[in-house]
Amino acid sequence: MSGGRRACRTDGVDKNVWVEFTQLAADYKAVNLGQGFPDFSPPKFIQEAFCKAVCGGPLMHQYTRAFGHPPLVKSLAKFFSRIVGHEIDPLEDVLVTVGAYQALFCAFQALVNEGDEVIIVEPFFDCYQPMVKMAGGKAVYVPLRPVSVASGAILSSGDWVLSAEELASKFTPRTKAVVINTPNNPLGKVYKTEELQMIADLCIKHDVLCISDEVYEWLTYDGAKHVKIASLPGMWERTVTVGSAGKTFSATGWKVGWAISSGQIIKRLKAMHQMSVFDCATAAQEAVAQGFEREYEVFGTPESYFQQLPAMLHLKRNRLASCLESVGLQPIMPQGGYFMIADISSVKVDYNGQTPEDEPYDFRFVKWLIKEKGLATIPVSAFYSPEHSKDFDKYIRFCFVKEDSTLDAAEDILRKFNQ
Numbered sequence: 001m002s003g004g005r006r007a008c009r010t011d012g013v014d015k016n017v018w019v020e021f022t023q024l025a026a027d028y029k030a031v032n033l034g035q036g037f038p039d040f041s042p043p044k045f046i047q048e049a050f051c052k053a054v055c056g057g058p059l060m061h062q063y064t065r066a067f068g069h070p071p072l073v074k075s076l077a078k079f080f081s082r083i084v085g086h087e088i089d090p091l092e093d094v095l096v097t098v099g100a101y102q103a104l105f106c107a108f109q110a111l112v113n114e115g116d117e118v119i120i121v122e123p124f125f126d127c128y129q130p131m132v133k134m135a136g137g138k139a140v141y142v143p144l145r146p147v148s149v150a151s152g153a154i155l156s157s158g159d160w161v162l163s164a165e166e167l168a169s170k171f172t173p174r175t176k177a178v179v180i181n182t183p184n185n186p187l188g189k190v191y192k193t194e195e196l197q198m199i200a201d202l203c204i205k206h207d208v209l210c211i212s213d214e215v216y217e218w219l220t221y222d223g224a225k226h227v228k229i230a231s232l233p234g235m236w237e238r239t240v241t242v243g244s245a246g247k248t249f250s251a252t253g254w255k256v257g258w259a260i261s262s263g264q265i266i267k268r269l270k271a272m273h274q275m276s277v278f279d280c281a282t283a284a285q286e287a288v289a290q291g292f293e294r295e296y297e298v299f300g301t302p303e304s305y306f307q308q309l310p311a312m313l314h315l316k317r318n319r320l321a322s323c324l325e326s327v328g329l330q331p332i333m334p335q336g337g338y339f340m341i342a343d344i345s346s347v348k349v350d351y352n353g354q355t356p357e358d359e360p361y362d363f364r365f366v367k368w369l370i371k372e373k374g375l376a377t378i379p380v381s382a383f384y385s386p387e388h389s390k391d392f393d394k395y396i397r398f399c400f401v402k403e404d405s406t407l408d409a410a411e412d413i414l415r416k417f418n419q
Helices: 017-027 045-053 070-084 099-112 127-135 164-169 194-203 265-274 282-298 304-328 363-371 386-392 405-417
Strands: 096-097 117-122 136-142 175-181 209-213 237-244 255-261 331-332 339-343 395-399
Touching: 017 363, 045 282, 070 096, 070 237, 070 255, 070 282, 096 099, 096 265, 099 127, 099 209, 099 237, 099 255, 117 127, 127 136, 136 386, 164 194, 175 194, 194 209, 209 339, 255 265, 282 304, 304 331, 304 339, 304 405, 363 395, 363 405
Parallel strands: 117 136, 117 175, 175 209, 209 237
Antiparallel strands: 096 255, 237 255, 331 339, 339 395
16 A cells, blocks of 8 residues: 555554464464453353343433443442542543553553653553554553572562662653553563552652553452552552453453543543544443442452452462473463463474574464464563563463363363473
């Protein structure tokens, strides 16, 4: 296509690791531990809420309020006010979006100007960088780095840390925002309060925004506690907190997400939302509202899905970790989220010229694993910038939010790995 027929903001953002590897997994009918979605049903109460909403009369099938169905924004404001420790205004401080993905897109488009710099902590969910680029901004990267642990010890995602000096060195007069993801995808790191405080201090010192992607907020293990950076002093008015009903209630196909911030910031995001999708599906929002109402009542008790889901996933995580260890892969134990990364550097593979030699090591390995072994995972270097991806191309990502039968099938494949 000639230059005159396209907008250059789409240059270089058309390639996508999910499209490529999801297609490859489908072509080879592989056991899919690649994509991050549950292959089990959401809890009964949320399914029933959706059925009830769909049968709830004509208004459930028509447009609702553009910036969020009134019952949902009220539920979200009530629920998160007590967690953030700030009275959230449902109509001013909350925007409901088509999944967390659109919340992120609106945030970058509404807040980043041409030439602004956005600091992204690596590894990062791979849409951040192209979204910053499409807004005219420049992504600046700072990686979490593994600290050495005693020989033979199992590495945890908590052993990957952010250097305060390295982060501070990335701030310039052009810095507009810092993007963090906690619990992190793909690593599973859950930021401690003191780590968040270090980030917050820099944001306040340089008068910079923080975009905090917290879609896995309820999924923490081994006593790790999720802390919202917006709850720290001086951070409410400069943080955009992004959340997801898909991850919260195991219903990713509903595509209901949100952004919560001060009214001044949300006003900008609303303008972007209004000019792109305008409105989100009414019945799905009604069902999510009912889900949060229920969780508000049972919060902190064994009836809460926010306790049941991590308890179930904790067992699946441990099972996957032992399986990976038994076949000689070194898992990094995640403190939160859906995913576990594993070090593949000890595995020797003969590719027989099947994959291009100039491809990153982990991309070649994942393609071989899908085609030769029938197991789909995701290469971890896809979550890094070009300047750092070579340092982290010996890891692959497994998703463990799967039925036991899916994990059984993956385990069978892995057990044959060494034979």
